Structures are given as C-alpha cells and as structure tokens.
Amino acid sequence: MVKIQRYETTNNDFGGSTQDWVDKFEGKGVIDMLSGNEVLAADTLGRASSHILILFTIIDVKRGDRVIHNNDRYRVTYVDNPMNFNRHLEISLIWEANL
Known part of the structure; x- marks a missing residue:
C-alpha cells in the first residue's frame, strides 16, 4: 500500500492555525528504484529523482507531496x-528517510 500526504494549514477554534501532513490517498502503487543513467537524466531536467511511483488511479498529486511505502x-x-x-x-x- 502507498500513502500520499500533503502538508496543509488548518484553522483551529482559537483563531490560529496548525500545519501538518494530511493523508490524501491510500491505495495500490508500485515503486521502483531508478538506475544510475535514469537518475542522471532526471537531474539534467532539474528534478533529481531516485525512484518512480506508478499509480493506476488518477489523483491530485503535486510536487512537494510525500509518499509513505514500506517504512x-x-x-x-x-x-x-x-x-x-x-x-x-x-x-x-x-x-x-526510513520511518
């Protein structure tokens, strides 16, 4: 199972706000480590990446979100x-990081 979270600000009852990671999606997905050449190619685009996640569910995912999978x-x-x-x-x- 893959969990996708987004860092959001929520208002509290006292006129303030709190920021925390909020679950946006939990479901099936496949994560694979990129090979050395693929990591270099991704880095030339200005987006260093070490892994790729394939989801067969079309959801709202944005740069900066985080993914939790297998600790x-x-x-x-x-x-x-x-x-x-x-x-x-x-x-x-x-x-x-590891959890």
Whole structure:
C-alpha cells in the first residue's frame, strides 16, 4: 500500500492555525528504484529523482507531496500523466528517510 500526504494549514477554534501532513490517498502503487543513467537524466531536467511511483488511479498529486511505502518516506519531485491518456501516473520521487 502507498500513502500520499500533503502538508496543509488548518484553522483551529482559537483563531490560529496548525500545519501538518494530511493523508490524501491510500491505495495500490508500485515503486521502483531508478538506475544510475535514469537518475542522471532526471537531474539534467532539474528534478533529481531516485525512484518512480506508478499509480493506476488518477489523483491530485503535486510536487512537494510525500509518499509513505514500506517504512520509507519519499518526496514527490515530478508528476507525469503520459500523453494525458489518464491511464496511469508516473510520479518521480526522491528518497528521504526510513520511518
């Protein structure tokens, strides 16, 4: 299972606000590590990536969101809907930490 979270600001009852990671999606997805050449190619585009996530559910994912999978945490660096066919999303990730 893959969990996608977004850092959001929510207002509280006292006129202030809090910021925290909010779950946006939980479902099936496949994460694969990029090879050395693919990492270099992604870096030339200004988006360093170490992994790619394939989702067959079309959802709202943005750069800066985070992905939790198998006790690992990743940051979203780029989201692609190949040829805008809405068949799947290819989400570039960079590994951040073990949980």
